Each structure stands twice: as structure tokens, then as C-alpha cells.
Amino acid sequence: MSKNQEFVKFDKVDKSYDGKVLVVKDLNLDIAEGEFITMLGPSGSGKTTCLMMLAGFETPTNGEIYLDANPISNIPPHKRGIGMVFQNYALFPHMTVYENLAFPLKVRKISKDDIDKKVDKALSMVSLSGFENRMPAQLSGGQQQRVAVARALVFDPAVVLMDEPLGALDKNLRESMQYEIKHIHESIGVTVVYVTHDQSEALTMSNRIAVFNDGKVQQLSSPDKLYEEPVNSFVAEFIGENNTFGGEVVDLSNGSCKVKLSHGEILANPISVKSKGERTTVSIRPERALINPENKMDNNHAGTIEEVIYHGDHTRVRLNLLGNSEFILKVPNSSKNLDIKLGNKINIGWNSQDARALDPK
Amino acid sequence: MSSETQQILTTDGIPLSVSLKKAERKNKIKAFLLVVPLLLFLIITYILPIGDMFMRSIDDKMVTNMLPKTFTAMEKWDGKEMPPEEVFAGFYSDFKILVQNKEHGKLAQRLNKEKNGFNSIIKKLFRQVQRNKIDEGQSIKEQIMKVHKRWRDVEYWQAIKRTAPPYTTAKYLKGMDMYYGPDGNIMQVEEDRRIHRILWLRTLEIAFFVTLFSFLMGYPIAHLLATLPMKYSNLLMICVLLPFWTSLLVRTASWMILLQQQGIVNDFFVMIGLVADDNRPEMMYNKVGTYVAMTQILLPFMVLPLYSVMKTISPSLMRAGKSLGGTPFIAFWKIYFPLTIPGIGAGCLLVFILAIGYYITPALVGGASGTLISNQIAYHMKTTLDWSFASAMGLMLLTGVLVVYWVYNKLVGVDNIKLG
Numbered sequence: 044m045s046k047n048q049e050f051v052k053f054d055k056v057d058k059s060y061d062g063k064v065l066v067v068k069d070l071n072l073d074i075a076e077g078e079f080i081t082m083l084g085p086s087g088s089g090k091t092t093c094l095m096m097l098a099g100f101e102t103p104t105n106g107e108i109y110l111d112a113n114p115i116s117n118i119p120p121h122k123r124g125i126g127m128v129f130q131n132y133a134l135f136p137h138m139t140v141y142e143n144l145a146f147p148l149k150v151r152k153i154s155k156d157d158i159d160k161k162v163d164k165a166l167s168m169v170s171l172s173g174f175e176n177r178m179p180a181q182l183s184g185g186q187q188q189r190v191a192v193a194r195a196l197v198f199d200p201a202v203v204l205m206d207e208p209l210g211a212l213d214k215n216l217r218e219s220m221q222y223e224i225k226h227i228h229e230s231i232g233v234t235v236v237y238v239t240h241d242q243s244e245a246l247t248m249s250n251r252i253a254v255f256n257d258g259k260v261q262q263l264s265s266p267d268k269l270y271e272e273p274v275n276s277f278v279a280e281f282i283g284e285n286n287t288f289g290g291e292v293v294d295l296s297n298g299s300c301k302v303k304l305s306h307g308e309i310l311a312n313p314i315s316v317k318s319k320g321e322r323t324t325v326s327i328r329p330e331r332a333l334i335n336p337e338n339k340m341d342n343n344h345a346g347t348i349e350e351v352i353y354h355g356d357h358t359r360v361r362l363n364l365l366g367n368s369e370f371i372l373k374v375p376n377s378s379k380n381l382d383i384k385l386g387n388k389i390n391i392g393w394n395s396q397d398a399r400a401l402d403p404k
Numbered sequence: 405m406s407s408e409t410q411q412i413l414t415t416d417g418i419p420l421s422v423s424l425k426k427a428e429r430k431n432k433i434k435a436f437l438l439v440v441p442l443l444l445f446l447i448i449t450y451i452l453p454i455g456d457m458f459m460r461s462i463d464d465k466m467v468t469n470m471l472p473k474t475f476t477a478m479e480k481w482d483g484k485e486m487p488p489e490e491v492f493a494g495f496y497s498d499f500k501i502l503v504q505n506k507e508h509g510k511l512a513q514r515l516n517k518e519k520n521g522f523n524s525i526i527k528k529l530f531r532q533v534q535r536n537k538i539d540e541g542q543s544i545k546e547q548i549m550k551v552h553k554r555w556r557d558v559e560y561w562q563a564i565k566r567t568a569p570p571y572t573t574a575k576y577l578k579g580m581d582m583y584y585g586p587d588g589n590i591m592q593v594e595e596d597r598r599i600h601r602i603l604w605l606r607t608l609e610i611a612f613f614v615t616l617f618s619f620l621m622g623y624p625i626a627h628l629l630a631t632l633p634m635k636y637s638n639l640l641m642i643c644v645l646l647p648f649w650t651s652l653l654v655r656t657a658s659w660m661i662l663l664q665q666q667g668i669v670n671d672f673f674v675m676i677g678l679v680a681d682d683n684r685p686e687m688m689y690n691k692v693g694t695y696v697a698m699t700q701i702l703l704p705f706m707v708l709p710l711y712s713v714m715k716t717i718s719p720s721l722m723r724a725g726k727s728l729g730g731t732p733f734i735a736f737w738k739i740y741f742p743l744t745i746p747g748i749g750a751g752c753l754l755v756f757i758l759a760i761g762y763y764i765t766p767a768l769v770g771g772a773s774g775t776l777i778s779n780q781i782a783y784h785m786k787t788t789l790d791w792s793f794a795s796a797m798g799l800m801l802l803t804g805v806l807v808v809y810w811v812y813n814k815l816v817g818v819d820n821i822k823l824g
Contacts, residue, residue, distance in 0.1 A: 147728035
């Protein structure tokens with residue numbers, strides 16, 4: 044059975060709350076069946092609004108949302124059959140874990156035996172068997188989270204929405220829950236739409252990530268492409284660490300361009316520059332710039348070390364390079380003893396292919 | 405193992421529990437001193453008056469103190485046949501002292517309450533005593549029995565004996581339209597004179613319906629308050645609290661202006677053609693007036709606890725209920741409503757208890773069929789001056805409230821109450 048590539052489809056969706064500002068602008072987004080898609084963006088970027096429109100708690104101001112080719116704007120939330128995990132779990136505090144999980148099944152008039160079976164299965168899926176009679180308040184944050192996930196899945200919804208579900212957990216628990224949710228997704232193949240502002244969460248879990256800013260999807264692609272090949276300076280800035288140079292394109296020829304900075308010139312990969320004379324922001328990932336490179340690289344510049352921060356597995360070095368005093372380097376600690384000392388001058392090199400000339404900031 | 409049984413010492417060698425107490429003592433004294441003003445206030449204004457009320461309500465020492473020798477002699481009397489000579493002798497010597505102090509009238513009044521007919525025979529005896537007609541050398545029993553035939557009736561002597569104990573529960577029985585019969589049995593007042601029982605039932609009925617109406621009206625308001633955006637909810641909150649800042653009398657008076665037969669509400673009904681001008685309905689000086697005015701006045705006491713509970717219910721719970729497939733009604737009934745029960749309990753308990761003791765409003769707008777037991781208490785305090793009866797009814801009301809509280813505790817649990 045071939046998977047439906049347009050299982051969930053946002054078609055030219057606009058949303059405004061006050062009639063003055065568009066929170067979501069002309070959103071077009073196709074989500075394939077069984078996909079794990081993450082909406083990533085800073086707060087106020089419209090990602091949660093999109094999720095609420097999909098769940099049915101907000102109506103699009105314009106445009107239509109399709110679920111399995113059916114328009115759903117006029118279907119109330121309880122008839123959409125979409126599971127949802129809320130930011131604060133939203134477990135019913137007056138019901139036991141069992142009753143919480145049985146709630147969606149009871150309202151669907153499923154027989155008692157089937158309810159027992161399904162609840163059992165869902166609880167064992169999140170490894171909480173034996174917790175049926177606990178009240179939510181008697182569970183730890185991680186356990187409550189798992190109950191919320193189990194409850195959103197117990198009635199076999201076609202789509203599960205998760206609204207920053209791990210936001211309230213501490214770092215270690217958050218990481219282990221990320222893997223757990225990912226594994227559950229892989230084993231049951233449900234379509235997941237996940238909202239987060241945490242980029243590392245998005246990178247580890249998703250098939251595809253939609254980066255939101257200012258009500259628009261800035262880039263929709265797989266995690267590796269998003270990191271390696273950001274299409275604009277917002278994405279480059281938002282995902283991972285990033286060294287930037289602002290300048291003017293002075294030459295543009297066969298797949299590379301020359302950018303004039305305030306102090307000197309660099310070669311870069313023209314992504315969104317089209318002609319000479321344009322302003323641009325050149326973005327280089329810290330790990331792509333090397334100290335004293337052995338191989339010949341087409342960008343080679345000398346910089347002064349201004350700060351050294353020890354991070355255990357690596358050392359972060361802040362340089363003043365070509366007038367940019369915020370240039371960051373990550374030096375693995377296993378590498379040969381480089382002369383990294385405050386105030387030293389060192390030689391930095393990178394390939395013009397890795398220096399992406401994007402839109403100006 | 406032995407270390408567990410050993411006393412733990414501080415570094416100074418003092419047992420740990422002793423030095424802990426010492427360290428805590430100062431704080432405990434400080435905390436107690438802070439509470440003392442309130443404690444004194446409560447004792448002086450609340451506990452002592454209630455104790456005084458209780459003593460008044462059961463006090464029956466008057467006759468006991470007036471006829472000490474009679475009652476001493478009566479201890480040997482079996483109370484079935486005519487009392488022996490000693491009882492008459494004791495009664496005569498007690499009565500002489502009363503005549504000297506001019507207190508025989510009080511005795512007549514009190515004994516007449518116990519049994520009709522005492523008034524005249526005591527007056528007759530008084531005249532005999534005043535004229536020194538009783539010869540102390542002869543049998544006093546014979547002479548007193550000659551004064552009036554009722555003195556020969558054993559029932560009157562039984563009635564005197566019944567007033568012997570210094571305490572009585574008669575006032576409480578009276579509050580329930582009952583009294584002690586001639587042989588000490590509890591009897592019912594004749595059917596057409598049972599006014600108190602009707603008042604008790606009406607008080608309960610009005611308190612119940614006022615609570616119900618406040619709940620039905622307060623629940624949606626509280627929900628709106630809890631879910632509206634701040635700028636609107638503040639305005640609505642002021643509307644809810646406004647009655648609190650207005651004098652109770654002013655509010656009641658405005659209800660009178662609104663509800664009377666030539667009042668604004670009736671005018672409006674006539675204007676829109678709901679009722680004929682010559683057939684304006686009575687909305688005041690009956691139960692309707694009491695219901696309307698009391699519900700409005702007590703509504704904030706329902707709204708505020710409900711609001712404080714609803715404010716804590718996350719809106720995502722309702723959303724979760726809906727996204728899991730519950731219709732809006734199921735989501736409300738299975739999720740929202742159960743979570744508001746602590747607020748419902750607190751609001752209903754508050755309104756019910758306040759309504760049960762309400763006084764001014766029913767007195768002003770209730771008319772004859774809308775007055776409550778507290779109006780009766782006030783009547784006895786101010787008009788008949790039967791303070792002991794008023795005290796007894798006040799205590800019965802207090803007991804009723806405590807019973808309501810107890811039942812509520814059994815059903816919902818007081819720990820679940822949330823007042824804010």
C-alpha cells in the first residue's frame with residue numbers, strides 16, 4: 044500500500060486573531076501518512092496556532108485543512124479523531140490512569156473487554172503496566188507524560204499532535220523520552236505532528252522539520268539538510284551554531300562568489316544571491332572551519348584568540364577574524380596539541396562550499 | 405541496633421529532644437501570642453454568649469428558689485396521691501416569705517404556664533395569708549385544701565413538683581410545638597397551633613431553594629469569570645461584587661421598589677402585555693419576594709468559591725476531553741463538572757448556612773408567608789421578651805447548621821472545600 048503523501052494538507056491557510064495581524068501567513072504544508080513532522084520555531088512564530096487549527100480548537104481565517112483529502116474546517120474537534128498530547132499533559136486529575144486511558148474508548152462506546160485490552164496494550168507500550176489505579180498526582184512528571192502519550196494513542200487515531208510535550212521535564216528525562224516517543228512512532232507508524240522550540244529535540248526525532256518564523260514556513264526539509272543546507276539566514280541562525288559575516292557581493296561566477304567584508308574578502312557558495320552588488324550574510328558552521336588546515340582550502344585567514352572555554356569533549360574558541368569578534372570554533376580535545384592560548388594568532392581555513400551566502404540579515 | 409535505643413545527644417551532651425523543644429519554645433510562644441487577641445475576641449464575643457444563651461434556654465431556677473422547703477418535703481412524696489402534711493407545711497412557710505417580698509405574683513404567673521388555673525387559687529391563698537386566716541397550730545393541709553377546690557386536686561401539686569428541677573428542656577419542646585403533659589409525657593400542641601414547625605420547614609425550604617437558585621445562576625457566571633480575558637473578567641467581577649459594597653437595607657429596599665405591585669417589574673410586564681393592568685401579580689410580601697431578594701444577595705457567596713476553583717482548572721483539560729472524542733457536553737459533565745465539586749460544596753454550604761439564619765430581608769419583603777425562623781427569634785427577643793425561648797430556638801438553629809455541616813462532611817468531605 045503506497046502511503047498517502049498528502050495525508051494532512053494545509054492549503055493556503057491564513058490565521059488572524061484580531062483582524063490586524065496575521066499569525067499564520069499563506070501556509071501550505073503537506074504531511075505524509077506515517078510521517079513524524081516537527082514544527083519548529085521561536086515562540087510567537089505561529090507553530091502552535093497551526094497545531095490548534097489542525098486539532099480544531101482554532102478555525103483558519105482563510106484557506107482549508109484537509110485530512111485524508113477531506114476538508115475538516117467545519118468538523119468539531121471531537122469528531123476529527125486526532126489524538127493530542129498537551130504541553131502540561133492535561134491528564135484528568137480526578138480519574139485514575141485507567142480511567143484516563145479508558146475515556147476516549149468509553150465515549151466511542153467500545154465494550155468493556157476491548158477497553159481493558161486496549162488500555163493494557165497502551166500502558167505496556169509506554170512501560171507503565173501496573174499503574175492502572177494510580178491517580179495522576181501520584182505519578183512523576185515523566186510518568187504523567189507517558190500516560191498522556193498512551194492516552195493520545197489508545198484509540199488508534201490516524202494523527203497524533205504533540206504540543207511541546209517534553210517542555211516541563213528535566214534534561215535527562217527529556218532526552219530519554221525523545222527516544223521513547225521516536226520508537227513508539229516507528230513501531231506503530233502513526234502520523235505525528237510535533238511542536239517544539241527546542242531544535243535538538245526536533246533534529247533527533249523528526250523525519251522532516253518545518254521551521255516557522257513570523258507566521259511562515261522558512262524551510263521544510265529533513266534534519267540533516269536543514270542543518271547542512273539552510274536556505275536563509277534565519278534558519279542558519281536558528282538551527283545549530285553559526286558564524287556569520289555580513290558583506291557585499293563583488294564577484295559572482297561558476298558556483299562561487301566573492302564577498303567583500305569590512306575587513307577583507309572571502310569566497311562563498313551563492314545560495315540566495317543572484318547578482319553583483321547585493322548585500323549578503325555568509326554563514327559558516329563552526330565545525331567546518333579548521334585550524335591550520337593540512338589540505339589546501341580556498342579560504343585562509345588569520346585570527347586572534349579572544350576567549351577559550353573548556354567543554355569536556357571539546358573546547359570552544361572565540362576568535363576575532365576579519366573584523367568579526369564573535370567567530371566560534373569547536374576544537375575536539377583529542378586533536379593534536381594546538382597552540383590554543385589567549386591572544387595567540389592562528390590560521391583558519393574553510394571551503395567556499397561550506398560558506399553559504401544567504402539573504403542579508 | 406543498640407544505637408537506635410540510645411538517646412541521641414547534641415554536641416553539648418543534652419538529649420536531642422530536650423534541646424529541640426528548647427529551641428522551638430520561643431517560636432511557639434511567639435506564635436501563640438499572635439493568636440491571643442483573636443482567641444480572646446472569639447471567647448468574649450462568641451463562646452461566652454453561646455454559653456450564656458444555653459444557660460438561659462434551660463434555666464428554670466425561679467420556682468426552685470421560691471419554694472425550697474416545699475421541694476425538700478416533696479422528695480419523700482410519691483406524686484400519686486395527695487401530698488402529706490409536711491409538703492403543705494413547707495409550701496405555707498415558703499409562701500409566707502413570698503408574700504412578705506411581694507413575689508407571689510411571679511410564682512402565680514410561672515405556675516399558670518405550667519398549668520392553667522393557678523393564677524386564681526394563688527390569689528385566693530394570698531388573701532387568706534394576708535388576713536392571717538391560716539392557724540399555724542392546726543393542720544395546714546386541711547386549711548389550704550379548704551381555700552379552693554383546686555388545692556384539693558392532686559394534678560396541681562404534680563404541676564408544682566414538675567417545676568422543682570432547676571433546669572428544663574421545655575423551651576426546646578416548645579420550639580418544636582411540643583410540651584410536657586400532666587404526667588411528664590411529651591405532648592403535641594393542637595394541630596392548628598403548630599406555628600414553629602411550619603416555620604422550621606419553611607426556613608429549610610427557602611434556604612434549599614435559594615441555594616439551588618444561586619447555584620443555577622452562579623455556576624455560569626463563575627465559569628464566564630474564569631474563562632474570559634482579564635479585561636472583561638475584571639469588569640464582570642466588579643458587577644458580581646457590587647452588591648457586596650452596597651448596604652443590605654438599600655438592596656432590599658430596591659427590591660421592594662422593583663417588585664411591588666405598582667413597581668418597575670410589574671410596570672414592565674404590563675407594558676409588554678404580559679399581564680393585564682388590573683391583574684398585576686403579587687411579587688412581594690410572599691415567598692417570591694424572599695426568593696428573589698435572598699438569591700440576589702447571596703449570589704456572590706456562591707460565585708466566589710466557584711470562581712476560585714474554576715480558575716485553577718486548566719482549559720487544556722476540556723480541550724483534551726474534546727480531542728479524545730468527547731462531545732462538549734461529555735467533556736463538561738465528565739471532566740469539568742467533577743473538578744468543580746469542591747467549589748460547589750463550599751458555595752452551597754455557605755449560601756445554605758447564611759440563608760438559614762437570614763433575618764432582615766425576609767422580614768422586609770417576605771410578608772406573612774415569607775418570614776423565617778430567625779424572624780420568630782427576633783420577635784421573642786424584642787416583643788415578648790421571652791429570651792430563654794429565643795435562646796433555645798437560636799441554639800436549635802445552630803445545632804441544625806452543625807448537622808448540615810456534619811452531613812456535608814460525610815458526603816463531600818470538608819477537606820475538599822475550597823473557598824479560594
